[in-house]
Amino acid sequence: MDFIEVALKVSPDFADIFTAEMGELGFDAFEDTAEGFNAYIDEDKFDQRELDNMLARYAGYVTAEYQVQKIERQNWNTEWERNFEPLFIGGQVSVRASFHEKPAEAKYDIVINPKMSFGTGHHETTTLMIENQLTLDHQGKRVLDMGCGTGILAIMAGELGASEIVAVEIEDWTVENARENAELNGYGNIDVRLGGAETIEGDQPYDIILANINRNVLLDDMPAYVAVLKPAGTLLLSGFYTEDLPALQERAEELGLTYVSHRTKNNWVSAIFKNS
CATH class of the missing domain: 3.40.50.150 (Vaccinia Virus protein VP39)
Known part of the structure; x- marks a missing residue:
């Protein structure tokens, strides 16, 4: 199964709102960008009319632009390896990909290879x-x-x-x-x-x-x-x-x-x- 990436340009004030709205449309993975965020969905679940209708409801409040591209499943690793940054949560928990080094100060160390999962x-x-x-x-x-x-x-x-x-x-x-x-x-x-x-x-x-x-x-x-x-x-x-x-x-x-x-x-x- 291939995926659809929607690269959305939107102000930070509306990024969280659109993330939630797109979650309701079936998008289940998101990554922040300098201009907004990228959202991902299974190709067979993507309905551009639903997306356009959702954005139209906010037309009087914010300007939003997007681009759509298909990502082959086998290329997903390249996408997240390029963008995945390790995290340190609560002063105790390291969350990293398998290609990152474990932080010495981590009490708990979790390795995640997401493969499009949220x-x-x-x-x-x-x-x-x-x-x-x-x-x-x-x-x-x-x-x-x-x-x-x-x-x-x-x-x-x-x-x-x-x-x-x-x-x-x-x-x-x-x-x-x-x-x-x-x-x-x-x-x-x-x-x-x-x-x-x-x-x-x-x-x-x-x-x-x-x-x-x-x-x-x-x-x-x-x-x-x-x-x-x-x-x-x-x-x-x-x-x-x-x-x-x-x-x-x-x-x-x-x-x-x-x-x-x-x-x-x-x-x-x-x-x-x-x-x-």
């Missing part, structure tokens, strides 16, 4: 999730990562001592990539599943559930998460904006969860909730 740590939501994970006791815990992308959060759970980890993704090639990254980091025992919330129905309860997806999916699927969350278990969410937090909090409280805390970065949010 979750290299460069997006604010992934960084926020990892920062929140660092505050949670994972030792010996059973952990679920919904919308796992590259598998970075599941791998982080392993680094923090989780004993059982399940990761779920809706794209077969993303599942393949998450499994490869899990193996690369020594966590080949992570159970990576293809599908959505239906794949966890009837599972043994989890101590920690991680879900970095988007506002609408989180609102729709939160009951499925709570159904397999242990009493006093933790639900950690991201993929939404500051203005969306009240809706997520209201939904969580309807399901018997208690808001604990949240952190923000560039208007993106990661929030922690506790089960009763």
Whole structure:
């Protein structure tokens, strides 16, 4: 399967808004550029009319230009090797590609070869999730990562001592990539599943559930998460904006969860909730 790259020129004030909007259209990998950002989507999912209609809704507020090109899957490594920069998160976590050296000061070291999957740590939501994970006791815990992308959060759970980890993704090639990254980091025992919330129905309860997806999916699927969350278990969410937090909090409280805390970065949010 080949990919479509949309190189969007837009002001920083609207970059996050368009990232979220394009996520709703099926784009699932993004990289910042000097003039805006590039977004990527499977070729068979790309609908230029949907993209044009979305941009037209903002025509009176911002000027946006874009260019489209097809990227062959086998050439993706060249693209991300050229642009992938190593990260250091929370003063403890190194996130790097296999061709980068491990920082000597890293307490945790995660190697990610993304292959078009979302979750290299460069997006604010992934960084926020990892920062929140660092505050949670994972030792010996059973952990679920919904919308796992590259598998970075599941791998982080392993680094923090989780004993059982399940990761779920809706794209077969993303599942393949998450499994490869899990193996690369020594966590080949992570159970990576293809599908959505239906794949966890009837599972043994989890101590920690991680879900970095988007506002609408989180609102729709939160009951499925709570159904397999242990009493006093933790639900950690991201993929939404500051203005969306009240809706997520209201939904969580309807399901018997208690808001604990949240952190923000560039208007993106990661929030922690506790089960009763």
